[in-house]
Amino acid sequence: MAREPEIQYRPLTPEEEARRRKRSVAIALALGAMVLLFFVLTIAKLGPQVLNRPL
Amino acid sequence: MTSATTTLNPTVEAVGGDVPDYFALLKPRVMVLVIFTALVGMSVSQGHVQPAIGAISLFAIAVGAGASGCLNMWWDADIDAVMSRTATRPIPAGRITPGEALGFGLFLSVASVLVLGLAANLLAAGLLAFTIVFYAVIYSMWLKRATAQNIVIGGAAGALPPVIGQAVVTGGIGIESLVLFAIIFIWTPPHFWALALIKAGEYARAGIPMMPNVAGPDSTRRQIVWYSLLLAPLGLVPVALGFGGLLYAVIGTVGGLGMVGLSVRVLRNRTGEAERKAAMGLFGFSILYLFALFSALLAEQSLGLFRAVVA
Numbered sequence: 001m002a003r004e005p006e007i008q009y010r011p012l013t014p015e016e017e018a019r020r021r022k023r024s025v026a027i028a029l030a031l032g033a034m035v036l037l038f039f040v041l042t043i044a045k046l047g048p049q050v051l052n053r054p055l
Numbered sequence: 056m057t058s059a060t061t062t063l064n065p066t067v068e069a070v071g072g073d074v075p076d077y078f079a080l081l082k083p084r085v086m087v088l089v090i091f092t093a094l095v096g097m098s099v100s101q102g103h104v105q106p107a108i109g110a111i112s113l114f115a116i117a118v119g120a121g122a123s124g125c126l127n128m129w130w131d132a133d134i135d136a137v138m139s140r141t142a143t144r145p146i147p148a149g150r151i152t153p154g155e156a157l158g159f160g161l162f163l164s165v166a167s168v169l170v171l172g173l174a175a176n177l178l179a180a181g182l183l184a185f186t187i188v189f190y191a192v193i194y195s196m197w198l199k200r201a202t203a204q205n206i207v208i209g210g211a212a213g214a215l216p217p218v219i220g221q222a223v224v225t226g227g228i229g230i231e232s233l234v235l236f237a238i239i240f241i242w243t244p245p246h247f248w249a250l251a252l253i254k255a256g257e258y259a260r261a262g263i264p265m266m267p268n269v270a271g272p273d274s275t276r277r278q279i280v281w282y283s284l285l286l287a288p289l290g291l292v293p294v295a296l297g298f299g300g301l302l303y304a305v306i307g308t309v310g311g312l313g314m315v316g317l318s319v320r321v322l323r324n325r326t327g328e329a330e331r332k333a334a335m336g337l338f339g340f341s342i343l344y345l346f347a348l349f350s351a352l353l354a355e356q357s358l359g360l361f362r363a364v365v366a
Contacts, residue, residue, distance in 0.1 A: 020071060041111055041173060043107075
């Protein structure tokens with residue numbers, strides 16, 4: 001019985017793989033930078049008096 | 056029986072572009088200009104902003120400008136492909152698919168507006184959103200292909216960053232940033248039309264109704280002179296209002312006279328190499344003029360070089 005045709009992509013060339021890897025690293029760095037940005041923003045918005053409150 | 060197999064080459068979508076290609080989509084040189092003019096808008100404002108908040112706000116404004124540039128490249132890929140200056144951009148060159156650019160631009164648009172809203176205030180975020188929509192939708196999708204006044208009206212998008220900068224610092228819009236807006240707005244036509252005079256053939260081939268193609272080169276040259284005559288005194292308004300000092304006054308006067316002089320040279324030299332030299336001379340000088348004006352304001356405000364001309 002004939003099976004569904006499989007789509008086979010040719011393997012990526014080393015150059016294409018390197019490009020994909022660089023892109024992944026860039027996305028990771030961008031995500032890290034966003035985390036840092038929101039952290040700094042939060043601290044700056046809360047201000048130094050945030051811990052100075054009655055317990 | 057063996058299964059049927061189909062071997063496909065991965066499309067550009069499957070392989071994806073290089074990191075610099077995505078960066079190029081953001082028009083980095085425009086981003087630098089936007090950071091610079093927004094920073095000047097912040098520096099001339101009466102108020103104070105925390106350095107971290109100011110830096111994050113500037114970053115958000117720059118990313119928002121980049122996002123609108125990315126959306127512009129997505130929409131204009133067909134035009135970019137037929138113009139020598141833009142044919143090597145990532146989309147017409149086939150390194151990034153239009154869909155990727157659209158997704159990237161939309162994500163950065165929303166993210167930049169959200170971050171600016173969180174960091175600064177809703178007015179600044181609203182102005183940034185307006186700038187992005189104005190540039191990507193009003194200018195790119197509509198005006199650019201519809202009217203010879205495209206870059207005149209579209210210039211408003213490029214002129215807004217100082218206003219956003221002031222909104223970040225003060226939470227409002229003041230006369231200072233509105234004057235800076237007006238200067239960039241009036242500066243844009245002579246700047247762009249000088250280039251359009253030289254590239255008129257390419258714009259015609261791409262079907263873009265730039266002023267030299269629609270009204271003719273001579274009318275364009277006259278309009279360039281009129282705009283420069285308007286720009287030269289407008290450039291000195293910051294001195295009259297008291298936020299431009301002596302250094303600014305000198306640069307504004309010399310630069311304004313230079314703009315008028317070079318515009319008249321464009322009007323007089325209408326053929327051959329002299330025409331090209333005159334137009335490119337004005338184009339180059341116009342960049343220097345605007346950069347010098349804004350640098351003078353920044354230096355006066357941040358380096359303590361301000362010497363009042365008007366009491």
